[in-house]
Amino acid sequence: MPVEETLNPKRIVDVFGQNSAFYKKLSQFIQKVKENNTKVFDKKYEEWKSIFSSIYNIECNENLFLKHCYYCTTLFIFLVVRISIKKGADVKEAYKTYISKNYDKLSSPILQTFEWVNIDQETFHQIYRLLFKAHIEKEDLFHYYYQDIIRSSIRHSTGEFYTPSNLVKKMVKNSYEFGMKILDPACGSGNFIMEIISRIIESHKSDGLKYQAIENIFGFDINPLAIFTLKINALIILDEYMPNINMKKLKLNFHYIDSLFPQNNEFKKLKLNQDELLNSFDLIIGNPPWLTYKDLKEKTYQEKIRNLAEKLNIKPKSQYITHIELAAIFFYAIPTIFSKSNGIIFFVATKSLINGDHCKKFRAFWKFENIEIWDFSNNSCFNIDHICLKAQYTGNKTKDIQQKYPILAKIFDENLNITKETEYSSLKIEKDGALVILPKKDIEYLSNIQYSQYKKRFYQGATLVPRNLVFFEINSEENNILSISSSKDILSRSKKKWRFQFKNKKIEKDFRFKTFLNKDLVPFFLKRLRDVFLPIDKENYKFKTEYLKSNPLAYDFYKKMNHIYEERKKSTSDIETLFSNLNYWNKLTKQTNTSPYLVVYNASGSYLKSAVIEQFEQKIIVDSENYYYSTEQKNEAYYLTAIFNTPLITKYIKLIKSSRHIHKRPFSFPIPFYDEKNKDHYKLAQKGKKYTSYVHDLVYNNPKITSQKIRLILNKNLLKLDPLTKKVVFE
Incomplete structure (x- = not known):
């Protein structure tokens, strides 16, 4: 890598991704370490499986574990090298820091699962030279790398669908104000959070106010690998662009937590004050899992989701139970637990939230006002029909469902430019919910249409x-x-x-x-x-x-x-x-x-x-x-x-x-x-x-x-x- 070359997400994949020479070299090294230390490897493999077998809806095998080890090792070295360079440490001192694996800001259950891999000094020196004078871009550095190493079938098994950066920027610009207390309840590797951090850094506020604003950002996820990625990303960017920040005092609030079912003992273990978290957030933003009830691996978790849907009054009829959308559960449950009254919730979700039969009760919007839909022509961001849904959380049942309609809708083209603002409504609004939501002009045409009697014969x-x-x-x-x-x-x-x-x-x-x-x-x-x-x-x-x-x-x-x-x-x-x-x-x-x-x-x-x-x-x-x-x-x-x-x-x-x-x-x-x-x-x-x-x-x-x-x-x-x-x- 030439001196002063910009190190952006695509370049990181070129250097460290699965098609790189470095990937081949380090993977072979890790394989040899495994063969020479089978007892240690087996122990760490079992520790890793105990964490990830309940997360991935696929078989957790050795190949995936070795990929995780490679990925975590390179990320950790990336962090150590950049921070060592900033401190003026030479390559030998940086290598000692790497070997110690002692970095309290990264407290994570997966740190221990790859500590058995210690790369040699020569390979470390090679990475050090690569990163020594590279310019780091102020963005989500590792999203392409994460997707390159962790294949799509694995990510999709947990409902992870990466949100394009241009959509993230639009959503954050539309909803975030400096200093807001924000939560991404399924943050993944952190593209929404990194965009907000970038906006904070770019602001003209004092370092003290920026410091406070960063500590007001929270990210939760059930995948510790994603949280690990986010922490390293944030630490590198903050160290790069806020050199005067006191890293020892800075509190990064990114945690391995199931935000749908947070436990008080989890908060205590993470030294979080539950009273300061519950019903305290100004903005809840993100892209919750694109999973349905039937995609969930564990029966006990299915039961918890079904019971939660009933508690939230959005449980569908029995024939649609297996289609319960986790995004629908997130939209109601997360603000109920974490949002202030009149806080904003803004999610990316599948379009079935507004047109699926199984989401009829969801569309009652029991606890929300000032609802807004972003609709996209030609599925410009994902291959699946999708929307962004924004609303204000009221905390209690609000006015009659009829009064929630029509809903403001913004229509975007493939370049995410607004082509028009219009109103959406429902074919039929009832006491317990609403049928499909459509543009008003389509409603006017379709509202008088009756069902065919052939329906019962097919x-x-x-x-x-x-x-x-x-x-x-x-x-x-x-x-x-x-x-x-x-x-x-x-x-x-x-x-x-x-x-x-x-x-x-x-x-x-x-x-x-x-x-x-x-x-x-x-x-x-x-x-x-x-x-x-x-x-x-x-x-x-x-x-x-x-x-x-x-x-x-x-x-x-x-x-x-x-x-x-x-x-x-x-x-x-x-x-x-x-x-x-x-x-x-x-x-x-x-x-x-x-x-x-x-x-x-x-x-x-x-x-x-x-x-x-x-x-x-x-x-x-x-x-x-x-x-x-x-x-x-x-x-x-x-x-x-x-x-x-x-x-x-x-x-x-x-x-x-x-x-x-x-x-x-x-x-x-x-x-x-x-x-x-x-x-x-x-x-x-x-x-x-x-x-x-x-x-x-x-x-x-x-x-x-x-x-x-x-x-x-x-x-x-x-x-x-x-x-x-x-x-x-x-x-």
Whole structure:
């Protein structure tokens, strides 16, 4: 690194990231230390596991531990070198400080887990030279490095989604005033906190006032690695840009705490005065975990979340319990515990808070006033539909829900410039909450629309998971016996936990069923059917132990797959057997009496797509990625698929759907029952047949054709469906 080179987040990744020469060298060194000190390593590994096994919803293995050791070692050296340089210490003195591992500002449970790694003097000297005269930028230094070392699947398992710095700056500028007492209750590696520290440093206030303002910043997180990163980041920046600050007296209030369930003994252990923390904050800001109830690893924690949702009066109906959003819990619980009356709360969250059925009670905004929504075009900050939600905490139930609406909304473009300010309201406001929140102009149009009676006639398919245990490819067939192996396609996309491969297993032919996935469905056509093993009889779709035992090959195969299921299922799951999982809520067995014409559409996605399956020769099992309706009437089936593939319906669904989920949203519009005598209904049915024929030919000539390509080719035809659908459904 040349003298005086700027050391910014991207450069840190270049120098220390997984693709760097330094990463390779130090990782090999750590591996050798491990091999030469197995007893010490094993002890520290177990200590580390005891901390992180309850944090990550994945397997905590040695590889991850070694990455943590590398990451923490480099961060600690980074801090020691920069502070030593400022003190005028030479490389030998700096190395002694590093070896001592004695830095009280970093009090953290993970310090002890990597103290067994002491890099040699030569490597330390190499880092010292790299950092000696580098210019440190005043920002969140390590966010790219953290993301580079800790892969996204691990971070996402805890609900961590990094907030882009431009959005952080916007939110902080909009809400923070110098000297405010602020809390980020799920601070991660600290991008919001580092932005606030930067603003404090840049202010024209005295060092004494800056000192007080910094001590008014609090960050809590359940991940000690994130807190460790934040502390080092803050110490480096403060030492760099506030050289007169007394580091020994400075109190950094960044702590390893579960802010939803803070314990008094935790506060005491950290020497925090509980009375000075509770209901004391002016601003609560951040990006809480993007997790739902079903993502939580521990059953006891699920129960705590469910009970807290009930206590906060935002617990959804029973069918939505597994969809409880942690962000919704944070939005209500954190200010209840920590905010002053009239304090501000400002969070990044998934858009389902304002348009998900499971968040109806949340939208009562019981304890809030002056609500404000930031909405973003084209998902400019994340790949998931998102918003920022700001409100003033009142401390008690406030005025009638009706009076909370309409809500001020600011619309931002992809560059985070405000394109307009408008008002959002709800389709329906009731005593216990509000339905989907939308722009007022859309509400005015949609408010008079009624639900379709078809809603009760469509069902979600069966949960044919874990797919690795039941989807297969046929090797050979002889005398009604199939030789089968794992589906390569399913195996290639499986989660690590369920990555299991079987080869050349035998089953009786009667246990072979046909199904399809969302990806196999394109507008007007089903491109592919897949083989799936189901332990049921083909007549009644029932699981009968005696029947299964009378087919010894299938029985043996099921026993083995069921054993794997029982071993690997979540500890929080009450679903004891593989068949119970396949038949969750009887979604498999209820498919026994389907009619010849099956109308199917996708349960999630950016666009609605639908097809008709004519199942005269063989019945098809519908998977939970899709919804279905069976009918004896051919024209009715094609009438429905024509409507579902209409661009107009997708346009309206996008207004009201939660994230990518479609589910029964198509029936939020009054699609009438098919009437053979109605000329427009009949026209739609004929167009459905015609376009099915078109797409059949497209798929025949190009089996890998995508839904997007089909929509492009059929664009003019699909647009012709819009006025006809509008007349039938909306007029």
